[in-house]
Amino acid sequence: MRITLAQLDSGTDVGRNLDLIADYCARAAYEGSDLIVFPEYSTYEKSRVDRSFVDMAEPLDGPVASTLCATAARYGIAVVAGLLEAPGDGDGTKEPDRAFNTLVAIGPDGSLLASYRKIHLFDCQGFRESEYIRPAPEPLPVTFSCGGMTFGLMTCYDLRFPELARILADAGAEALLVCSSWVPGTAKTEQWATLAKARAIENGVYVAAVSQTPPVSIGYSMLVDPLGTVLHSLDTEPATATLDLSPDAVLAARDQFPTWRHHRLP
Template sequence: MRMGLGQLESGTDIAANLAAMDRFAAAAAAEGARLVAFPEYASYEKKVVDASFAAVAEPLDGPVCIALAGIAQRHGVALVAGVVEASGEPDRAYNTLAAFGPDGGLLAAYRKIHLFDAQGFSESRFIKPAPSAEPVVFDFGGLTFGLMTCYDLRFPELARGLSDAGAEVLLACSSWVPGEHKVRQWLSLTAARAIENGMYVAGVCQAPPISVGHSVLVDPMGVPHAELGTDSAVATVEVSADTVAAVRRQFPMFRQRRLHPHGGSLPGQL
């Protein structure tokens, strides 16, 4: 299956962000993509998360998600994008990935678990963490996709939980904060999550200056494909369930592991 990576340069103009996603989805669909993934905070983004995020937050049946569902329908693709979801608290929102099918129906919604309280940032001041740490996956085009957001990439147990839940392609939708060594860390972590779980990792990132760019698709052997630079752009690349299965046969880590993801040994293995 061919999928698209849409590297945006989102800002505070929601209409402009939606228009960019519409253009990129059209371009990816023209190249045969059946699913297009966009970054964290695709619909609304600033250099620092502040009170305005809660102010613009909407429910998943609000105007932003209706527009995203329409883009998916219009171009006949599945679409995944970061939105600011109303949480029920007036001062905090959810940082949510919403996935829509080609019919416009909601396939899945993932609320970010690990908030970016690092490098002097305090995302949790204005963003509410997911109430559940259960992995979120959805099936589309003969593949199972797992969802995670940005800082989640630094927590390998979440990626392992997604692979245990059946994920063959991990969508790591991100707005990776710039800084010393950050591009190297971004590329290293996407490759590590792919290798240790025998799955594709699609790291879809916001472009500079807010983020680092370098969106990339890493295959289950850790080989990068379709790496973008720092410009806002879209690229398409093939992903295959057969490739995942072949790599997992070659490296049967899930059958061989002796430690439970949450601690202790697996039954009958020690």
């Protein structure tokens, strides 16, 4: 199957961000891609998470998600993108002062295939994402199928938690989509690459790590194969890269290193 990594420079203009997403979808569809992957906070982003993130949140049947679904259907391509989801009455304690940092996976017909609420919130480097973002009430793995392969969803800081990647692989994921706005800092670019490669090697999966661009984030979106080789890496500018994934490569890597069979810890 064919995948497109879409490295964005999202800002606070939601209309502009949605237009950029549509332009990238058109480009990916022209290149024959089955799936295009956008970063965390694709539809609204700024250098610090603040009250505006809560104000911009909508339900998954709201205008932003509906526009993403219409874009996917218009170009006949599956879309994964990050948005701000407003809590609903079915979420236990309704918190009007915090939103969910959510990834949606949309099919080429415009249907919602899956949604994933970020589990691990970035309370590091002086940031307090949890002040305005609510973690998933139930930290469950989320996968979906597209183009004959199974994908697992992760968001940014989740990449530092290897147990989530393993749970997704155990749930059938052959590729991990790590949608991010990786905060810059000392050694952060090196950590981004090292962690993406480690998650691929540990689980015998592809890792498509897609990030926002500077100055908010670092860029350097990449596709890592199941043996840990970086097949392609973008620089720091907004850009796309379209590449092919093979289930056979996953099987071959797991045949060489059947860690899933040798694993003995609970």
